[in-house]
Amino acid sequence: MGQTVFIPRELDANEPRVAASPDTVKRLAALGFDVVVEAGAGTRSRIPDEEFSKAGATIGKASDVVKADVVLKVRRPGDAELKSYKPGTAVIAIMDPYGNDAAVAALAKAGVTAFSMEFMPRITRAQSMDVLSSQANLAGYQAVIDGASEYDRALPMMMTAAGTVPAAKVFIMGVGVAGLQAIATARRLGAVVTATDVRPAAKEQVASLGAKFLAVEDEEFKAAETAGGYAKEMSKEYQAKQAALTSEHIAKQDIVITTALIPGRPAPKLVSAAMVASMKPGSGLVDLAVERGG
Template structure:
């Protein structure tokens, strides 16, 4: 079977779905690998390095001749239309926001595996792209803040006087938030954090941070995520967070609920209570923003008494560090493909909970029920998902109740 590695065409996307290392892994499974010219250039992998690893070069990837397409960003309906019926795709799909593509995949008879849907179980950790990319994004957030803050992060004691450490507050202690805590600590900042999930306090402390307790009930959801808060509870949370936000030199927000708009944790009034020169970095800006007024890919100067606060809306955070982001992402892709490969053929076993959980479409159906329901709501009776009868064999059953994910992993 032929695995195609596409060159990403979305502006700003610099990652690639395979590296020379994972090309060797795939070839070792008995698969042929075709890499589109320039696919790895932005992440530091030359066409020659892929050829040395055993990949076949292609000036333009002929999608009709590919059995498996590995990609980073969600496909578009036009690209789906170029795939042959029965083809397999592996990559990020953002099903909640890309319903037109999901419908196109189902109608084209494509078996699509969405890395966002990989179950959050120990056996699937090596295939969990949300976690691997959140690790990169959390690190990047701290660097963005440090470059904009007009003071040092660490405590410095000099003959000319003592410089106190910067105070960093992280909201959301998922993978991205924990990485932000660890990075800020390594830079010498005094770090505190908050998350509504029950386990988050111990996780924050394990990274060297101080947990900010708001004396609110925990709000855990399935898959290690936080559940969406009601309006009254969310307002109370903001009021309790306000004094902690005002005291911070740097505020980093990483909270996301898969498949839904990012929760609003910080209002403009809360930002304007911060000191002049403070920096706010919103990792969830692309999915609606944790901070009021955040614009993806832009810095916004929020006027405060005596100056301004810089509000940074992150965009393509993982892609901004394409070498290591691609290293991890490509391994996620290759490990999922390896799980499904038998004697050089991709033969998805839908009795396997990882395979079944990651399956978005197969055999003309949308197998991920929440996405199918969203399609039905958006499109009326033309929905392509149909629950199997109770007597159906496992391979035709609906899969994972895990919610669709399209943003950065983290706790609310």
């Protein structure tokens, strides 16, 4: 009898993803695992139960988790779910541990072995398991699509016999994986794109995508990157100078997308209420850092 891997349906109403695909189920089954997928786990990801069955999984119910040796999830299990897990179960998920000390303590109390996918080392061998980059990439794309939908006008310049509609102005704050994808997507849709970040390396990346870079480029800016390539938290003085520059810029923008995150800390507050008030009627703001304070 092989070890059992259980893939539950995500309970969060805002979570449409599922922790396995028919392809990964097939690979797990080939390794000798008994794979049980909870009925309906993939429905919101447009994967019907039959697809998992064909790949070698058994379709089960939520209570089958008591037999599991390994549980694969998208989001960290809540208290109600943990009650059903047997001690020693390996739980692999996006654990979102920062600032959620009580939830992490609950995992320890339940006696499970928790693996946090976002702590995967940023090395070549682990790249295919880098959940932060893959999901941020999609989020950057979706931010532009959602922003364009709410903006309710055309993004590219439209020249017609009756006159010209100017291109929309899109400003992206935070040029990590999500920000770069947002720049590329907004450019493809024909918008005039500007972007800002505290990391010097971002300037070249922004320019390579055909967007204009906006930042206070002082000595602090030149040293503002951690060894891991993440943004550093900037001094209050720098934040004030950067805010003065961006507030003037934001007033002229049609769509503003904020993606800036600092691992383990609340998201930097880049856009003040006064800046939002200065924006044009009909313009919009998409905040990708909202779960971290935003």
